[in-house]
Amino acid sequence: MMDSTASRQDLLTAASMRFQNLIQWSGAVLLCALPLGVTLAATGGEPAAVTQVDIAPCLAAAAGDDMDKAKSACADVIDNEKTAKGDLIKALVARGALYARHDQVDRAIADDSRALSLDPTLADVFNARGELWLKKGDKPKAVQDFGAALKLDPNHEKAKANHKAMARELERIGAQMAVAGKPSFNCARAARAVEKAICGNRELADLDREIYGSHLRVIREAQSPAEARKIQREQDDFIARRNSGFGRPGYDLKKAMQDRLQQINGVDGY
Template structure:
């Protein structure tokens, strides 16, 4: 018989029982380590595969080629420019400088093709990205002018000059528009006012003219047109003849107003047409 060890003697059957009680924990730990090793292996393999695909270099962000957009826009080729520029403009990774160039190029192409609203939209987006573009402000001002929005045109021309006081096109455009707005303002101030002072109107026909905006405007236009042709007359005798014709019209108007069949508006329109060249002036 094998002699009983000291341990066995001290613990009896308790050691076997203790090892059996601990075995599930050891098994669970071993299983966990195996699973962990598998996950780590998969991770390592994935990294190795990515490394092999890129040759060990970081993945590069593909660059958008701006050249086809600029070339097609410069050649006025809408079929090629539309997709080429859209590829640059709609890509979130396009550099800011390239995006501005593409917007300006496409906007200019739209403008040449008469697509004013689209051109304004591209120029406006470019100006949001860079508010210091004097050329683009001037270009957009000219587009506003084509749309008939003179206040916005003047505003853009002024913005261009604020950036570049020596911008020749913007200076010429701003000056022309300032004169036009001044003229329109004067016309608005005179709208509905005849050539004479209504506070001193005594004749019935004069009071009728003062009470009607259309007749008042016609009277003022007749007066201005008559003054112009007299000023442009070839000689003093011709100027006197023109003034005498105007005086005859006024006398006839005053005498015939209120009579059956007399149409004051029609008579004034015919007089204005005659002065402005219908009958040889």
Template sequence: MDKLFTKRAFPTTTTMRPPVLIPSLCAAMILCALSAHQGRAATGGEPAAVGQVDVAPCLAATSADDVEKATSACADVIDNEKTGKPDLVKALVARGALLALHDQIDRAIADYSRALLLDPSLADVFNARGELWLKKGDRPKAVQDFGAALRINPNHGKARANHKAMAQELERLGAQMAIAGKPSFNCARARRAVEKAICGSPELADLDREIFAANARVLREARSPVEAKTLQREQDDFIARRNTEFGRAGYDLKKAMKDRLQRLNGVDGY
């Protein structure tokens, strides 16, 4: 198992159900051991002992962050067909949390997903899986899991914060997509050949918009009106050269725009 990098808290329970996994409590407190029972042998009347699956070692090892012991102890529970559903869910959630702590994201998601198939009422696990989806860069699945957690428990504070943050991020990305490929000026009014070339190229249009935004920023951050006037004169000179030299042999519009953007972003240490 991978080496530990950054630890995160195990999912905590905020629903009315008993806690699934609370690292601050002894594993014995969340253990729901199977009741001892006996069966009859298929041939004869003598009672035969039925094996009991003990989830306690798995929970204890994961709570103690003992990777070596947890690997074996949790597998003994999860891979045993005699394991009851409640203990199987506990073992999956516990192992999933440990895997997440060690950045085994795909394996952690697999354990959480299996646990949710068995018990889809676990708001904490939905939230925890959503955070893992976010780590993988899958925003839609992250939002879906945060929303599922909130449907189960509308008062789940962490899921609510995660869902809000993701909604704002998706809104921001949507706004960026809405202006992607559009320059800083209205293409319907483009008259110059260079302006039409910019409107006809999404890459050049994005560069134009970034140059416009960067120039506005450096003007806002100018230390004096005189400095602001000097900076604007540089921008005006760039536009004038662009308009005049476009179409001439040797003039590279994209390179000129990239150089201007780099110049603007180099102002004041940007």
């Protein structure tokens, strides 16, 4: 009877120990599954602090045009891997605008380009980068960015004005390129040696065309028929001297043409 009672007691004790071990194991699993801050709190430790990247100093320095403060404050945001995407874009745009105001064009373009790689729907940034490309003299890239801004926002006033102005400028450049190296007369009909020389030299051909264009302008601006006739006689005299002087020792065709262009346009070039 005593042995039976002892056996039951041993079984109860073993079951109780297994139950306690199960409770401890379950508690350990639960702690592992909790976030770090909650785990520390549950074990009596201090909650883990969540790092917040403060963008305010960067935006304030950029808005205040404080380059020195903005460099460090914005770098703290931009170079921090924990910065939220939205804040990173704001910091890049703010610093890019600051660089642009201080004529640091390449740095401004770099910041705007990175911002656009993160969010290609920013019409204002496309327009701003287009204006920067224009400062660098890269007109095709400027037009491309202005066009991208208008595609995103057809009512973007600055982009519309910029795109329109650039389209006209490119049209003008295209027209100039179309006649580059071509004189004011038809080279297929050139008979004189001086005309053939002009047709065979791009610089002389451009000079001839400029002389002709400037001559027509001053004729149109003449205050009276008598003044217009006087201007035409001067041009006829120049052509006659050019034709007779070409090929003679000491005659410099290029200099003669440059002198005539300056005579028509005046010392100030107009």
